[in-house]
Amino acid sequence: MKHIISVLVENKFGSLNRVAAMFSARGFNLESISIGETEDTEISRMTIVTRGEDQIINQVLKQLNRLVDTIKVTDLTRQPHVERELLLMTLKLSKTVQHEIFELITVFKGKVVDIKQKSITIEVIGSPDKINTTIDIFRPYGIKELARSGAVAIHRGE
Amino acid sequence: MHSSGQTLNGSEIFFECLRRENVEYIFGYPGGSLLKVYETLHEVKDIHHILVRHEQGATHMAEGYARATGKPGVVLVTSGPGATNTVTGIANAYMDSSPIVVFTGQVPSSLIGNDAFQEADIVGITRPITKHNFLVKDVRELAITIRKAFFLATTGRPGPVLVDMPKDILNSSCVFDFPETVDIRGFKPTFKCHINQVEKAAQKIVRAKRPLLYIGGGVISAEASEELRTLAIQQNIPVTMTLQGLGAFPGNHPLSMGMLGMHGTYWANQAVNKCDLLIAVGARFDDRVTGKVDTFAPQAYKIHNDIDPTNVDKNIKVDLPIVGDAKNFLTTLLEVMPENKENREPWLAEINAWREQCPLTYGSEDNALRTEFVIDEVSRQTRGNAVVVTDVGQHQMWTSQFYTFINPRSIITSGGLGTMGFGLPAAIGAAFGIKDRPVVLFCGDGGFMMNVQELVTAVHNKMPVKIFLINNSFLGMVRQWQELFHKEKYSFTDLGDSNPDFVKVAEAFGCKALMADSPNAAKEAIEEALAWNDGPILVDFRVVKKDMVFPMVPAGGSISDMLLARLNPKTMV
Numbered sequence: 001m002k003h004i005i006s007v008l009v010e011n012k013f014g015s016l017n018r019v020a021a022m023f024s025a026r027g028f029n030l031e032s033i034s035i036g037e038t039e040d041t042e043i044s045r046m047t048i049v050t051r052g053e054d055q056i057i058n059q060v061l062k063q064l065n066r067l068v069d070t071i072k073v074t075d076l077t078r079q080p081h082v083e084r085e086l087l088l089m090t091l092k093l094s095k096t097v098q099h100e101i102f103e104l105i106t107v108f109k110g111k112v113v114d115i116k117q118k119s120i121t122i123e124v125i126g127s128p129d130k131i132n133t134t135i136d137i138f139r140p141y142g143i144k145e146l147a148r149s150g151a152v153a154i155h156r157g158e
Numbered sequence: 159m160h161s162s163g164q165t166l167n168g169s170e171i172f173f174e175c176l177r178r179e180n181v182e183y184i185f186g187y188p189g190g191s192l193l194k195v196y197e198t199l200h201e202v203k204d205i206h207h208i209l210v211r212h213e214q215g216a217t218h219m220a221e222g223y224a225r226a227t228g229k230p231g232v233v234l235v236t237s238g239p240g241a242t243n244t245v246t247g248i249a250n251a252y253m254d255s256s257p258i259v260v261f262t263g264q265v266p267s268s269l270i271g272n273d274a275f276q277e278a279d280i281v282g283i284t285r286p287i288t289k290h291n292f293l294v295k296d297v298r299e300l301a302i303t304i305r306k307a308f309f310l311a312t313t314g315r316p317g318p319v320l321v322d323m324p325k326d327i328l329n330s331s332c333v334f335d336f337p338e339t340v341d342i343r344g345f346k347p348t349f350k351c352h353i354n355q356v357e358k359a360a361q362k363i364v365r366a367k368r369p370l371l372y373i374g375g376g377v378i379s380a381e382a383s384e385e386l387r388t389l390a391i392q393q394n395i396p397v398t399m400t401l402q403g404l405g406a407f408p409g410n411h412p413l414s415m416g417m418l419g420m421h422g423t424y425w426a427n428q429a430v431n432k433c434d435l436l437i438a439v440g441a442r443f444d445d446r447v448t449g450k451v452d453t454f455a456p457q458a459y460k461i462h463n464d465i466d467p468t469n470v471d472k473n474i475k476v477d478l479p480i481v482g483d484a485k486n487f488l489t490t491l492l493e494v495m496p497e498n499k500e501n502r503e504p505w506l507a508e509i510n511a512w513r514e515q516c517p518l519t520y521g522s523e524d525n526a527l528r529t530e531f532v533i534d535e536v537s538r539q540t541r542g543n544a545v546v547v548t549d550v551g552q553h554q555m556w557t558s559q560f561y562t563f564i565n566p567r568s569i570i571t572s573g574g575l576g577t578m579g580f581g582l583p584a585a586i587g588a589a590f591g592i593k594d595r596p597v598v599l600f601c602g603d604g605g606f607m608m609n610v611q612e613l614v615t616a617v618h619n620k621m622p623v624k625i626f627l628i629n630n631s632f633l634g635m636v637r638q639w640q641e642l643f644h645k646e647k648y649s650f651t652d653l654g655d656s657n658p659d660f661v662k663v664a665e666a667f668g669c670k671a672l673m674a675d676s677p678n679a680a681k682e683a684i685e686e687a688l689a690w691n692d693g694p695i696l697v698d699f700r701v702v703k704k705d706m707v708f709p710m711v712p713a714g715g716s717i718s719d720m721l722l723a724r725l726n727p728k729t730m731v
Contacts, residue, residue: 010344014293018285025286055471062468068290068310071344 002031003057004083004153007046007064008072011037015069019046022067028052028060032085032128032150043071047152049128080156086149087124087131088113092142101141108134119144127151162335168297168328169198172261173205175304178336181205181232183223183590185216189236190276191263194328208590208619211611213240215583217247218609220258222587225570226545226597228381230257230311231587237263238276241322242283246577248318249287253574254402255379257316259307260284264324267295281322289317290345297330302337309340314347315466316379347465351482351490359437359461359478360495366435366459368505369395372418372447375402375573376440376464377484383407383566385488386439393495394502396509398426400441401554401573405563410542415509416518419447420711421555424720425512427711430455431718432508438462440484443473444574453716463487516709516722518559522677526702529553529628531677533560535684536598536626544598544624545570545588549581549605552634555707557600579608582625586612589621596624596688603629603657613667616694624687625669625696627660630703638706642721654703664696675700 009015016035023030031049038045050060057075064073076083091101093115105112105122108130114121124134128151135146160166160174172195176184184207188196199207210216213235220231235244241262251258265274281293290310292303300323307319363369377386383406390397390413397407398418407414418426430436436458441447443462448454451474462469462476463484470479480487520530533556536544542564548554548571563569570588572580585599606627616623631654640648664671670690674683674697683697709720 014281014285017282021285055475059468059472062470066466066468068342068345 010069034150083153089146090144185219186234191237213243215612218583219587222584223591226588227591233260241280251318257311266326291320369435370433371397373403374441377406380484382485405568409562424516427717442469449717537561547585549601553628578605620693660698671696
């Protein structure tokens, strides 16, 4: 099953590498990993999406905790949380389909960030599932390039 | 000795910190990035620098010293190749949880990343084989980093820590301030076991009819042998140990069952198979111990105490996990233990029957010299009181079977990584730490050549290491597997035509050397070697070529199905 894990790490060079290297050395699945500073500039938050049976996920959590640079490890999967991913995508643009594309952008609450004669770049924010669906729906129109941020997640407030 | 508040350069700070960490020995090799350190070292009289002949040797010496004394071993090497040569030794210390601190020189900060001369990203290279590592980026960070390195290496589950020190950091100065305490927010090992869990364990123990203690190296690093002894004797529970756990419980005690696992004793493995309660302390259910995991201790309720939570439920699902220090676990357990009401005599009788059925024996009918005889004889002559270091292979397994370990910190061996070449430098390192007991090395002719250069270090420092070279002219363990499982194709394991004359090799290094090729000659040579204290001595034991280690669990097999071939050729139990 899919798990979303939030890890607070020391904001030092090498922290990301330690986590990523641990995943590859131990053969754990790593679907996405994203990292950025938190409200405390000495601490970064890493959001990791992984898959595995409970026994494996337990090992993942323990191995993460064991790294000296990790401060706190939380499996958000079964807790109330908000999860978002950013998609940037450039599509082929032609007169015949442009209306459909604009309608779909509205449906997915996307934004146009750039537009040229033959292409349009849009951004969509949502859960990784929504991003998957967005990509599937737009694929027939011709995706020239896309970039996903990987999921970021946080506990829901009290 | 300088005091805090003085302005010192990085090299001076380095030695000031080592002094405050009570470092006696540094195992090192100089080089370009460390010139300033070696300049300062020239005036340092209270910390002894031991010049090795290869940086790998330095890491194994540091580990041998650490394992023999319980104190952290210290390595100092230069950047680039000096640093990369330590990789095997660091990986070895990581797998066997030995506290060593490795200091590497690094090219000047401004050149890092430029493919400078003798540059290697040693922090990147050693990330997966160290407990933690550091690149010092500011001389003001040097003292706290060294403090953290020693703290991390020795706290919780011990392990290697590396500190990379760029040349300019060692040259620049700052006000020296040695932090007395250290706090790392991401590193808070659980020492104290959860009391409810320990009480539950005690209840299980007093009710068990067929309990078994499965003891690993964690009991030795936690200095918990006394507590283990009390528990086992008080509760009348038999004890089996892993390779690293040997000596945690006296091997000559009737409750001792020797080692379990692939080359463990038949009775220990049968006991694992039949026990109703398995109490694992400071052990990690390694594949050489468990064999096929599905059939490991199938009837047992499993209690597992370990300081490292990642060891729990990693290979084997346990019923009662207890994270914490082994000494804390055993002490608390003894405090809360109700009186034992179970009669364990039928269980001990069952175990003794297995022991009598398939004891550890070896052939002696033909007057040929066998490794088992040599080890047995050394065990007798030293009365189990030596610090025994081994290399890797058949002789290592025979050591576990035929040397009777009485005390903790008596076996120093490469278990997890299985590093050939570990033995000689590790024995030298152990000899620096231990002066009042003989240090004995059993080493194969293959592994001996892998770090033979360190014979210089032993001779130069007059280290009284007894080098018992088990010379069968083969890579014996590989040969054994070739014979048993690979159609007797002895591909590249016969060293007979290419081995040097080891007596001449030793003599060329200035080391006294003897040769023995019969049981009688061996007995005399061992006596002579144990009496020799003027530096190292090597005995070249010309043992039979095609001996095999039995009993044996074939890889991936159940530990209840042991090959007992030579003990009882027609039986496969």
